[in-house]
Amino acid sequence: MMYGLTIGQAATFAGVTVKTVRHYHRLGLVGEPERDGSGYRRYGSSEILRLVQVRTLAGAGVPLAEVGDLLDADPDRFASALDDVERRLTDRIEELIARRAVLHRLASGDRLLLPERACAVLDLLAELGFSADYVALQQEALILARALVPEVFDSFLDQLEHQLGDPQYVELVKRCQEAESWDPHDPRLDDLAAALCSMVLANPELLSMPAEFEARPDAAARYGLINHHREDQAPAAARLNELLEANLRAAGVDIPLQ
Structure with missing residues (x-):
């Protein structure tokens, strides 16, 4: 029989710390031995056995709150x-x-935040010759769209996939990229906006919005955060977007007003 150990010795023998032994005492998992004549608690074999049992079960993943009942079962x-x-x-x-x-x-990177279908669209943009900066911008827009308007995300991807399958549309968008370096008052932006509007209106079914999105009281704010993302960094692009939205509204498309 083993007896007469101090708490430090007991902890060492059981493979735990003194702090852990005291924690087990507070939880009632290991009884505190009686004090000797000098006022020190002395641990015997039964306490060491219990300490080892508790340590082993806890180390195996048993929550401490369940260890006591388990040992007594x-x-x-x-x-x-x-x-x-x-x-x-x-x-x-x-x-x-x-x-x-x-x-x-x-x-x-951020592609973790997008489904495979969206990543395929981004890969297609790169394959079609769009710049890395443009692809990164579209990636951010897709992440925002998925987070802010999940109910229209699939239709948004439908629209992108359809448009990227049209060589004329791809060339027009590339020209819009070039236009970002223009003066925001350049009259050529009006022609670009008109051309974009015509291509978008050629497939009106892609413009419809789900009723649940239109019913949102903050639909305009959500739309604006996505469609006007980073416009402050490209004044010409902001102007082109403004002209496109105006043309679409004039054609009867319901574009949220900011």
Whole structure:
């Protein structure tokens, strides 16, 4: 029989810290031994055994709040409780594996925030010769669209996919990119806006908005955050967008007013 250990010695023998031993005492998982004549608590073999049992179960993933009942359970209930702990640990392991997968995907940057279909659209933009800056801007717009107007995100992708399949539209958008370096009062912007409007109106079914979006009291604000993203950095682009929206409104398209 082992007896007469100080709390420090008991902690060392059980493979824990003194702080942990005291924590187990506070939780009622390990009883505090009686003090000796000098006023010190002395730990014997029964306390060391209990400390090892608690440490082992806690280390296996059993919540401390359940350890006491588990140690005091009969063999059948003990086995059943361990099965339950194993199930919870398995769920936790799966969650951690999923988180690790997310960390690995972070190498793709913000594309983590987009579904595969949206990433395919971005890849297509690059393949069509759009600049890296333009692709990055569209990526930000897609992230905003998915977060702010999820109910129209799929239709937004439908529109992009359709437009990028039209070589004339692609060339027109590239010209709009070039126009970002123009003076915002350049009259050529009017012609560009008119041409864009004609192409957009050629497929009116792509312009329809779901009723749940139109019913939003903050629909205009959400639309503005997406459609006018970074316009402060490109005055000519902001002017072109303003002209396009004006043309679309004149054609009867309901464009939210900011």
